[in-house]
Amino acid sequence: MGIDVASLLHRSPQSTCEFRFYEELGDFLAPERRKRSFVHAFDGTPSVKDRIESLGVPHTEVDLILVDGEPVPFSHRLTGGERVAVYPMFERFELGEANHLRPTPLREPRFVLDVHLGRLASYLRLLGFDTLYRNDYDDDELQAISRDEHRILLTRDTGLLKRSAITHGAFLHQTDPRRQLREVLDRFQLDARIAPFSRCARCNGKVQSLAAMPDEHDPDREPPKERDPSPGEPGRRDPDPGEPARRDPGHAPLEHDPDAPPEIRDPSRPKPEKHGSAMSAVPSNVLAGHADALSRCRDCGQIYWPGSHLTRLRQRLAEVGVAI
Numbered sequence: 001m002g003i004d005v006a007s008l009l010h011r012s013p014q015s016t017c018e019f020r021f022y023e024e025l026g027d028f029l030a031p032e033r034r035k036r037s038f039v040h041a042f043d044g045t046p047s048v049k050d051r052i053e054s055l056g057v058p059h060t061e062v063d064l065i066l067v068d069g070e071p072v073p074f075s076h077r078l079t080g081g082e083r084v085a086v087y088p089m090f091e092r093f094e095l096g097e098a099n100h101l102r103p104t105p106l107r108e109p110r111f112v113l114d115v116h117l118g119r120l121a122s123y124l125r126l127l128g129f130d131t132l133y134r135n136d137y138d139d140d141e142l143q144a145i146s147r148d149e150h151r152i153l154l155t156r157d158t159g160l161l162k163r164s165a166i167t168h169g170a171f172l173h174q175t176d177p178r179r180q181l182r183e184v185l186d187r188f189q190l191d192a193r194i195a196p197f198s199r200c201a202r203c204n205g206k207v208q209s210l211a212a213m214p215d216e217h218d219p220d221r222e223p224p225k226e227r228d229p230s231p232g233e234p235g236r237r238d239p240d241p242g243e244p245a246r247r248d249p250g251h252a253p254l255e256h257d258p259d260a261p262p263e264i265r266d267p268s269r270p271k272p273e274k275h276g277s278a279m280s281a282v283p284s285n286v287l288a289g290h291a292d293a294l295s296r297c298r299d300c301g302q303i304y305w306p307g308s309h310l311t312r313l314r315q316r317l318a319e320v321g322v323a324i
């Protein structure tokens, strides 16, 4: 057991308790505090959440706290002498379901990403997940979007996750975008929800088969079509969570190398182009070979079609265990 000697010697009378953080929560701790119990000294009767965050661990990463073997809420006050065990999200199924700090999991996971995660945003959208991203969101905006729209905030900024207003957030341990994708899929158990190419990598709008999209009307106002894998206005309605993800034929984004997911535009819903102008960007040989396989973003008009880069994208995602 490690003892914080400096704090014991030089501060006024304090209480101490013993902390142990499990699994990847250790990543947030000083190296000498990982994978072991250590004594922590404190003044007064702080909440256990306050002490956990003072040790460097954002509350969003914590799923279960046991004090002397009993589960407690974040607000539990420490008085001294306790043994505190802190468990991360990944441990949830090994520890049972009853006592977790977040009893209401988000029914349909939706995300908002901080400004450094543009490539991850593209990958999540390519797999059909509702993902807001802009490269100019500030921290207050990220907090407001997460709170108001019940979106999971993904970030590598622990300071952001320590904000009390953020109840659904996740720290990304990985730095490579594809490994981050794997991390998100694992943490939120999303593999069964993957719906490839159902959402626009550029703007997060829903992608719809052109064959099912009439020319005469504003496509945004059309009722959902049979082939739409997730009916409803983008980001505004929760699809039936029990409905299995449908697998449309693969489509690759026009103009973009999947190794570098397309630059993401401001998602403030640019006016959709009419089919004619969007289609004029599609090479004639593609139109001849794949006219019945074209899809189009209902929000920004981006045309998607099956291309050779789809094969490369599949290979690169397969390397992190994602099959599309």
Ligand SMILES: [Zn+2]
Residues within 6 Å of the ligand: 200, 201, 202, 203, 204, 205, 297, 298, 299, 300, 301, 302
């Ligand atoms: Zn779009």
